[in-house]
Amino acid sequence: MQFTSIASTFDRITASFIDSLVFLPIIFLDYSIEDLTQSQLLIFLYFVVSWQLGWLYTTLLHGYRGQTLGKIRRHIQVVQFADGSHISYRRAALRDLPYIVLILVSTSVWIYANIAWFGGWYSEEHNAIASKVYWAVLYSSLGWILVECVSMFFHPQRRAIHDLIAGTIVIRQLQKAY
DSSP: OOOSOBOOHHHHHHHHHHHHHHTHHHHHHHHHHHHHOOOHHHHHHHHHHHTTHHHHHHHHHHHHHSOOHHHHHHTEEEEETTTSOOOOHHHHHHHTHHHHHHHHHHHHHHHHHHHHHHHTOOOHHHHHHHHHHHHHHHHHHHHHHHHHHHHHHHSTTOOOHHHHHHTEEEEEOOOOOO
């Protein structure tokens, strides 16, 4: 399908920046949560949920209307590449699949480490393995961001790898005449 109004790289990056601002209060809460409660179980449950909020935010909002808050602000929208129609929650999750996998891997290791610590059988070996996994996830995330940016900059329709995987494209919204 031919799209006449593909979102600019600037709009996409600005929308991502705006979306990151949405999470500032949560980041501040993450750093202060241990001071707010003495319950280790509540802290544990809080972080298990908190770390999932990023991919849930993008997947649910893209699946709902093709836009996150940043995309709404920049007047851009994710649609199906084949016909320009609304994307499904499945397609929205497919766009975020690499991040979802990385987050779930690091969350699983963190849960295991905490259960081992609570159970009294956490060791320096566990710590070394967890540290290696966290660094691998960090470097993989940074590498993925780089690949995404390069693909978006050089693709003729500014489609990033996640757009190619999910069969989506980000377009400018048509302005409604009133």
